[in-house]
Amino acid sequence: MTPSTPIYITKEDGSTEEFVPAKLESSLLKAGAQPTMADKIVREIVEDLERGVCNPDAGTAAKDGGSCTVEGIYGKAFEMLKHMSMAAAARYSLKRSILEFGPTGFPFEDYIAEIFKAKGYETLTDQVVLGGCVPHEVDVVAWNDEKLIMSEVKYHHEMGSKTDLKVSLYVKARYEDIQDNMYVYGGQPKRKVDEFWLITNTKFTDTAITYANCKGLKLLSWLYPEKHNLLDMIEETKLHPITCLVSLTASDKSELLRRDVVLCKTVYDDKSILKQLGYSDEKIFRVIEEIGQIINLTPQE
Numbered sequence: 001m002t003p004s005t006p007i008y009i010t011k012e013d014g015s016t017e018e019f020v021p022a023k024l025e026s027s028l029l030k031a032g033a034q035p036t037m038a039d040k041i042v043r044e045i046v047e048d049l050e051r052g053v054c055n056p057d058a059g060t061a062a063k064d065g066g067s068c069t070v071e072g073i074y075g076k077a078f079e080m081l082k083h084m085s086m087a088a089a090a091r092y093s094l095k096r097s098i099l100e101f102g103p104t105g106f107p108f109e110d111y112i113a114e115i116f117k118a119k120g121y122e123t124l125t126d127q128v129v130l131g132g133c134v135p136h137e138v139d140v141v142a143w144n145d146e147k148l149i150m151s152e153v154k155y156h157h158e159m160g161s162k163t164d165l166k167v168s169l170y171v172k173a174r175y176e177d178i179q180d181n182m183y184v185y186g187g188q189p190k191r192k193v194d195e196f197w198l199i200t201n202t203k204f205t206d207t208a209i210t211y212a213n214c215k216g217l218k219l220l221s222w223l224y225p226e227k228h229n230l231l232d233m234i235e236e237t238k239l240h241p242i243t244c245l246v247s248l249t250a251s252d253k254s255e256l257l258r259r260d261v262v263l264c265k266t267v268y269d270d271k272s273i274l275k276q277l278g279y280s281d282e283k284i285f286r287v288i289e290e291i292g293q294i295i296n297l298t299p300q301e
Contacts, residue, residue: 007049010069012160019068021046024077031092032297037084041077048076071159082246087293090244094234095222096159097244098201100253105155107262109139111241112153112199114263116142118237121149122186131177138178140199143185150178151197163200163221165207171198172215201230238295240264245294247286252277264291 007019021042028038049068074096082089090097101107113123121142128135129150139153152171154163175196182190197218198204204212204221212219222230234240242264243253255277256267267273268291274284 003046003050005050007046007068009049009073012070012158013162014160019049019073024073028077028081028088028092031081031094032088033081033085033092037081037088041080044080045073045076049073085293085297086246086290087297090240090246090290090294091297093246094231094240094244095201097241099157099159100243100250101155101157101241101257101262102254103157105153105157107257107260108155108201109153110260111239111262112151113140113142114239115233115237116140116149118239119233120144121147124185129178129183130181131174132180133177136174136178141185143188145188147194148183148185148188148191149195149197150175150193151199154198154200156200156202159202162203162205163198163208164205165211168198168204168208168211168215168217171196172212172217175217199230238265240291240294242267245287245290247283247290264294267291268295 002021003019008016009019010016024045025038025042028041029035033041052068078089078093081092098108098111101111109125113125116123121144123140123142125140127138127141129138129141130136138150140149140151142149142151152167152174154167156163175193178196179193182192184190195218197220198212199220200222202222204219204224209219209224211217219225220230220233240263242248242256242261245253245264248256256273259273261267261273268288271284271288274287279287
């Protein structure tokens with residue numbers, strides 16, 4: 001459904017862009033919503049926007065010529081989708097779910113390590129390695145028989161935050177101090193670092209990307225690179241964060257993170273974790289059922 005006149009919305013970083021219903025529909029379908037679900041959600045949101053209503057459930061509206069926000073549109077779409085398919089709603093909320101890891105970002109480092117493990121690497125987190133000049137703290141070290149990777153993980157707990165050129169510069173400086181040394185991990189022979197990655201859960205600025213590509217840094221963010229980005233890796237490995245679950249409350253998620261339970265798969269494979277938290281059999285069933293649906297849900301084209 002196309003708006004009768006262009007509608008502009010405010011992004012997380014404060015800039016504005018034209019609302020494109022097809023982009024919203026595509027994101028809903030990729031999350032696993034059925035075409036009829038996606039069409040209903042998009043139509044209702046377009047109608048709201050044309051009336052200047054951003055999120056009727058929250059009672060917010062565009063005033064004084066202002067625009068509705070991406071966050072408001074997301075909130076409306078998520079609430080509607082949640083009542084249609086909890087699993088699709090959970091997948092639709094993946095990016096925001098990682099923001100729920102909390103301000104420290106430590107669970108995100110563990111999460112990245114788990115993704116490397118699922119791709120065939122052994123891993124360690126929070127390592128201090130000796131460079132040519134000084135020691136360096138490395139967030140994630142991953143290795144297999146063919147490759148040794150060290151990663152700087154930059155976690156943001158606000159949607160509009162970006163990892164900028166300054167970060168690319170200092171990560172490259174670290175890499176230069178590390179790259180000529182030899183390291184031993186997992187009983188492998190001494191070897192140099194093959195790749196140094198800069199990883200974030202949100203976005204990079206354009207200059208950060210340009211510089212990193214020029215200097216040989218590997219970048220990974222939510223949608224960068226175009227293929228094999230963080231979202232693709234999550235879907236490929238089926239390592240969905242525990243924070244995406246609709247059947248859990250915010251306090252439930254916080255308690256699981258406090259116990260170092262970061263992955264839905266961990267709970268799916270060991271239901272006793274939920275039993276230890278005092279959940280009823282009915283609630284455990286709902287949580288396990290939702291995780292199973294998330295893992296097995298097939299995105300629409």
